[in-house]
Amino acid sequence: MNEPITEFTSKLPKLSDNQKKVLKLLIEAARLIVPLYKKQENHRFEGANFYPHDATREEITKAAATNFEILSPYSVVERKGKELIAIPYHLKYAEFLEPIADKLLKAASITDNKDFAKRLEFQANALLNGTYDEATIYWMKMRPYILDINIGPVERYNDKLFFTKTSYQAWVGVMDGERTARVLNFKNIIHTARRKTLMPSEKVDFYEKVQIRVDDLLIFSGLISRTMFLGVNLPNDTNLMEKYGSEITVFKQSIDYRVKTEVLPAFSKVFSSSFQKEFDYEDIRWGTLYFTILHELGHTYLRYRNSERNLEDLFPIIDELSAYVLGMKLAGFLLLKDVLTQKQLESIMVAFTSRCFELVLNESNNKSKIHYTIGGAIFVNFLFETEAIREKEGISWPNFTKMFVSLDQLATILERILSQGRREDAEAFIKKYGDMKVLQRFNI
Ligand SMILES: [Zn+2]
The missing domain is CATH 3.30.540 (Fructose-1,6-Bisphosphatase; Chain A, domain 1)
Structure with missing residues (x-):
């Protein structure tokens, strides 16, 4: 290595x-x-x-x-x-x-x-x-x-x-001061909208304590150099996070690297050529940056005190995928506020779907990312099963509404497993949707 x-x-x-x-x-x-x-x-x-x-x-x-x-x-x-x-x-x-x-x-x-x-x-x-x-x-x-x-x-x-x-x-x-300011605006809109959907008795003050920044990177070393994370949300300790807040950091260089080496190649490989024509390089790059940010914001809404203990070793699979799916669902608020266009939200979904395929198709090279890889398989298999995406000379989605409805369903299931599930619930769900072999047919 x-x-x-x-x-x-x-x-x-x-x-x-x-x-x-x-x-x-x-x-x-x-x-x-x-x-x-x-x-x-x-x-x-x-x-x-x-x-x-x-x-x-x-x-x-x-x-x-x-x-x-x-x-x-x-x-x-x-x-x-x-x-x-x-x-x-x-x-x-x-x-x-x-x-x-x-x-x-x-x-x-x-x-x-x-x-x-x-x-x-x-x-x-x-x-x-x-x-x-x-x-x-x-x-x-x-x-x-x-x-x-x-x-x-x-x-x-x-x-x-x-x-x-x-x-x-x-x-x-x-x-990067300018990008950080833009992303903070996103965060504020999502938090304001999300608050409307909460009951008065639910605790919201924690979300105010989330800091967010977009950084230019100089170095990754140790584990993060293996995982090449696009962004992080720390601390991992739920108790500390609740008390003191968290900081989301998004890394521009690892995003660019990921787009070139992983997201774009998978996009060209799995999507049908007519579908591909609707998205260019900048769309995919933009989509990758924003699914990363939304993922990290998603994490801040998914901290349930007992989920790590209940789900044990399966926790990260469910937790990471939930954050992606919920993140994209939260982008619906940005759509309602006209801060995002439908095309932009679709770019986010295209980029994320490509990313999932990349992980699954190159499973053997992604040992440090196995939790994400299984999550990626779940995401794609779920979209197939609910007929949000179809396969005809490559994959595509016939309409955006179906995609969003399917995503919403998946978010609900995952959030339930996190908040109330036991290890066997997570295991059954992963067994049902986490099949990677069936998706590796795209590896041609
Ligand atoms: Zn994460």
Whole structure:
């Protein structure tokens, strides 16, 4: 496998000399994540290197019943004699973490933005002492700054055994002020409209605390360099998110990369040629940017306190797909307000459908994204079953209304599984619609 690092040559907004110096240190810190992430990654085992390779699900669950640290997102499980023990990341990986923290502290000492300095100090401390929540809380409270870094153990996708252990990753970005402002306007319209549909007793104040930004990227390292996420919505911890809000970050460079290498090729492959003529490159690019943003906004409406516990390892499949489907459904509000045209909403759906096909058709190359791949299969199979899309010399949809109605149905089912379902409900649903093999007939 290639190195888990991607550096981008992005055209940046004008930065001060101070900001440039800080940025250089942040990039250096992000690069140091690579060897650390490689210690954790291992695709030959469902539990990667988070657990002893010979330990079974049952054995780990049993050990976790008496030692909660076993299933902490921030510990490595090892075998000591007959017992399983948990070693916190910050102790296990101390030698890798110290030089990273040094870079962050150096950046903190020179930046002329006091809040950002404090944030970097919190992040350095989190790496060295495991105080991740404190760092997150400060991050959520501070006003967004033009420079951004996220560094540490965050996403759980490589733990296919329990979806619990986090992998190290980092990104460094610079805010695109103009696009950020446009997207904030989208968010405000959706929130206002969504509020109208809520009962007075439902809690809405959390949505006010969602920050959103569009960034030019400098570097991805660790897990995020494998997944090449188009956007993220952090923190992952529902309790922290409810209390302190969340920050959505959308990455322009990974969107452009995805469109060229994945979305567009799949679009040309699966859609009928007459349907293809209705959409050009800019439509697909635009659609990809906005399904990403809507997906992240969708996440903020889908945080149910017990869904992770109820759905267990199947949670991310349902959760990720729900966020996409609900996101596109929320775009209906933008249509009502004339902020989006039907053509634009269709571009979003075309881009997302292409993306789903790409994942399914290249399943074997998408090991880190298996949750999304299964979700993609569900989406397409559901559209076929409800006859929203049809196949005739490639796929197409005969009318937009059918697409939107089908999408609305799917959103309702997924939201129910998330809010009230159990693991067996999710399993049955995935079994019914998650068949990838049937879709791989398009791989010609
Ligand atoms: Zn997501």
